[in-house]
Amino acid sequence: xxxxxxxxxxxxxxxxxxxxxxxxxxxxxxEPLLFLAEPAHIGLVxxxxxxxxxxxxxxxxxxxRARSTGIASLLAEVRRVREVLxxxxxxxxxxxxxxxxxxxxxxxxxxxxxSPNPPCLVVPHGxxxxxxxxxxxxxxxxxxRMRNPVGxxxxxLSSSIEREVLREVPxxxxxTSAAQHPYLFAEPAHxxxxxxxxxxxxxxxxxxxxxxxxxxxxxRDTLRTRPGKAAFVHIGPVRxxxxxxxxxDAVVFPSRGYLPREEYEREIANIDYALxxxxxxxxxxxxxxxxxxxxxxxxxVIALRSSYFEHCFEQLGxxxxxxxxxxxxxxxxxxxxxxxxxxxxxxxxEAMRAGREIFAPTAVGASLRAAFALWEAxxxx
Numbered sequence: 001x002x003x004x005x006x007x008x009x010x011x012x013x014x015x016x017x018x019x020x021x022x023x024x025x026x027x028x029x030x031e032p033l034l035f036l037a038e039p040a041h042i043g044l045v046x047x048x049x050x051x052x053x054x055x056x057x058x059x060x061x062x063x064x065r066a067r068s069t070g071i072a073s074l075l076a077e078v079r080r081v082r083e084v085l086x087x088x089x090x091x092x093x094x095x096x097x098x099x100x101x102x103x104x105x106x107x108x109x110x111x112x113x114x115s116p117n118p119p120c121l122v123v124p125h126g127x128x129x130x131x132x133x134x135x136x137x138x139x140x141x142x143x144x145r146m147r148n149p150v151g152x153x154x155x156x157l158s159s160s161i162e163r164e165v166l167r168e169v170p171x172x173x174x175x176t177s178a179a180q181h182p183y184l185f186a187e188p189a190h191x192x193x194x195x196x197x198x199x200x201x202x203x204x205x206x207x208x209x210x211x212x213x214x215x216x217x218x219x220r221d222t223l224r225t226r227p228g229k230a231a232f233v234h235i236g237p238v239r240x241x242x243x244x245x246x247x248x249d250a251v252v253f254p255s256r257g258y259l260p261r262e263e264y265e266r267e268i269a270n271i272d273y274a275l276x277x278x279x280x281x282x283x284x285x286x287x288x289x290x291x292x293x294x295x296x297x298x299x300x301v302i303a304l305r306s307s308y309f310e311h312c313f314e315q316l317g318x319x320x321x322x323x324x325x326x327x328x329x330x331x332x333x334x335x336x337x338x339x340x341x342x343x344x345x346x347x348x349x350e351a352m353r354a355g356r357e358i359f360a361p362t363a364v365g366a367s368l369r370a371a372f373a374l375w376e377a378x379x380x381x
Contacts, residue, residue: 002029003088003096003118006037007080007105010064012044012258014125017289018099019048020182020361021123022057027365028372031094036062036084048261052184074104081108085117095372097121097155103139110143113152119375123155128285131168141168148175153375155368157181157287160311164284174378177371181287182364185356186265188297193272193345197231198337200302201271202251204290207239211277214304214326216243218277219250222333229337235259235267236290268297272345273320273336276303277329284308295319295356300348302329316355319348 002025006018022033022045035045039061046059063080088096098109101122113120130140154176156162162178193199200219206212212234219232233252236259238244244253254267268274274294284307291312294301301320303309313322323329357363 001032001034001091001093003034003036003084003091003093004099005062005084005096006035006041006045006099007062007077007084008064008100008102009041010038011040012260013041014100014289015041015044015048015261016184016293017125017181018045019052019054020184020364021097021099022049023052023054023184023361024179024182024364024368025097026054026056027361028368029094031056033057034087034091034093035059036087038062038064048184074107077104077108078111081105081112085112085120088118089116093118095119095121097123099123100125100127102127103143106140107143107146109152110146110149114149115151117151119151119153121153121155123157125157126286128156128161128165131165132284145169145171148172153177153371155179155371158308158311160307161285161287164307177367177374179364179367179371180359181289181292182361183292183296183356183359185296185360188269191269191298193340193342196229196337196340198229198273198333198340199231199233199271200273200275200333201232201268201299202234202275202277203236203268203294204276204288205237205239206234208243210239210279211275212238212240212243212247214277214329215275216247216250217326218275218330218333219247221330222337223250225334226337230333233267233271235264235271265293265297268293268299271299274299274301275329276301276309277326278304278306292356292359295352295359298349298352300345300352302332304329315358317351319352319355 004022022035025033033056035057042059042061049057084096095118101124109120127140156165156176156178159178162176166173202211202215215234222230232250235254238253238256303322305322305324309322313319321332323332
C-alpha cells in the first residue's frame with residue numbers, strides 16, 4: 001500500500017492534480033492507495049477518480065488545520081504528520097506521498113521523517129515561488145535549506161523547475177526527482193473557428209500583477225482596432241475585483257471564483273486561443289495547471305515568453321505563439337482577427353494532441369517508478 005496525503009487543499013483546490021497523481025501512482029506500482037484529505041476535497045477527487053475508471057483507491061478524511069501562523073500552526077502540523085506516519089506504519093505502507101506542503105508541514109516532516117517510518121515523498125507547488133521572491137514567505141526557503149533527513153525526498157513537476165530549485169538550494173542534490181505534472185485529459189470536440197469573432201480566453205487565477213491588467217489592455221486595444229472581430233473572457237478566480245468592474249466593457253468574467261469542473265471546461269471549450277500574460281519571471285518554480293487545461297482541450301496558446309513556457313514549447317512543439325512583449329501580443333491578436341490561419345490553427349491543435357501524452361498517468365507513472373528505484377538503490381548502498 002501507498003498512502004497519499006493532501007495536507008492543505010480544500011474543496012476544488014488541486015482536485016485535478018490529486019486525481020491524476022493517484023492515477024499515476026497506481027500506474028507506477030499497481031498497489032492499493034489510501035488517500036487522506038479534507039472531506040469535501042475527498043468527495044470531489046473521488047468523483048474525478050471514478051469518472052476516470054480508476055480503482056484500488058480508498059479514502060479517509062483528514063482534519064485540515066486553520067490557515068494560521070505561529071507556534072500553534074507548527075504544533076498542529078507536527079501532530080498531523082505524526083498521525084499520518086503512524087497510520088502508514090500501521091498499514092505497512094511502502095511510502096507516504098504528500099501531494100502539497102508548506103513551511104510548517106515541511107518542518108514537521110524534517111523532524112519526523114526517517115526510520116521507523118516509511119519513506120516520504122513531498123510534492124511542492126506554488127510555495128516554491130518563495131525561493132525567488134524576497135517579498136514572499138521567508139520561512140519556507142529557510143526550512144527547505146535545513147538538513148534533509150534520510151527518507152525524505154521531493155518530487156518536482158518539471159525538469160526545468162528542478163534545475164531552478166537546485167540552483168537556489170544545491171544541498172538538495174540527490175534528494176529531488178523530476179516528473180511531468182500528471183493530468184487526466186478530456187476528449188475535446190473538433191472545433192475550428194469558422195467566422196469572427198475570434199475568442200481569446202485568459203485562464204487561471206488572475207490579479208492585476210499576474211496578467212489581468214495586461215488582458216484588459218489587450219482586449220480594449222483589439223476591440224478598438226478590430227471592432228466585431230474579437231471577444232475576450234477570463235476563466236478562473238479573480239483577486240482584483242475592482243479591476244473586474246472597470247473591465248466590464250472589454251472582458252467577460254463568467255465567475256469571480258472557482259467554477260465546477262464541467263462549467264470550467266465548457267467555458268474553455270468556447271474559446272479559440274488561451275492567453276497567458278503573466279510577467280516573464282512567473283512560473284519559474286511552478287507548473288501552470290491552467291496551461292494544461294488549455295492543452296487538454298486543444299486550445300493553442302498565446303503566452304509571454306518565460307523559462308517555463310519556453311520549456312513547454314520545446315517539449316510539445318508548435319502549440320501556439322510565444323511573444324517577447326505585450327506589444328507583440330497586441331499585434332498578433334490584430335493579425336489573427338484580420339486573417340485567421342485556419343490550417344495552422346488545426347496543426348497547432350494536433351501538436352497539442354500528440355505532445356500531451358507526456359503528462360498522462362502512464363508516462364508520469366514510469367517517471368515515478370524510476371525515481372523510487374533510484375532512491376531505493378541509493379539507500380541500499
